[in-house]
Ligand code: SF4
């Protein structure tokens with residue numbers, strides 16, 4: 001994919017990249033997650049280090065965990081082996097392999113590594129990988145057959161707001177997303193969807209509504225799980241958009257309103273992404289209680305009364 005003017009601008013505004021070691025995962029975590037059948041799973045996420053994604057979305061900061069050039073063959077299996085060897089306690093139910101790019105892109109995940117990755121993933125009942133809708137295809141189906149557990153593919157739908165979606169530099173057509181969702185569903189592969197809160201070019205007063213509409217779109221296409229991700233600054237382009245008035249940082253209250261608005265979608269697990277949630281603008285008195293409320297909603301999916309706070313109410 002050749003670099004466009006937008007790609008070059010977005011790259012030029014980035015802060016310097018840190019050192020990334022292609023033989024070392026840049027993190028791992030274990031969390032509990034609800035599934036559509038109500039079961040609570042333990043999921044191990046491994047943040048793999050590899051080649052950068054070619055898409056250069058305006059809001060993305062995943063490039064900082066990537067190397068220059070393609071992922072060397074054997075590097076990802078080495079990373080995964082090291083994380084699995086260091087695991088303590090009972091085996092998690094799910095393995096999430098997040099490689100800050102597209103799992104089915106040969107440059108990011110060499111095809112010759114797929115059997116080794118599948119073998120390492122054998123103890124897990126579910127395996128989640130991430131991919132742009134455009135790179136979902138025959139390789140996805142082949143990998144689903146290679147693993148012992150059930151495959152889930154996480155796809156960024158981001159926003160269905162037509163102006164904002166066009167400005168994301170993601171090159172994602174809704175028709176392409178729909179086709180990918182259909183292919184996954186026809187082949188017994190689960191779909192996980194990322195939806196943005198606070199996408200640039202969505203008016204701040206319409207922000208929650210467009211997030212809920214985008215979640216609804218994903219639910220209608222059979223998503224098993226949808227994660228609402230507040231857009232965060234730090235990659236340079238978002239700061240440029242903010243200075244031009246096209247981006248307003250989303251708040252904790254908006255995240256709460258978006259999740260509350262999505263609890264009606266009971267066939268899909270909709271959660272708020274709470275990574276770095278303390279950075280979201282929030283009322284200092286009720287912020288911690290609101291974060292705890294979001295944690296509960298993520299686990300139960302059941303509506304509950306909002307937090308009454310005299311400080312926010314008076315604001
Ligand atoms: S497709 Fe995903 S990883 Fe690639 S630039 Fe966009 S958000 Fe980042």
Ligand SMILES: [Zn+2]
Nearest residue numbers: 283286309312
């Ligand atoms: Zn408050």
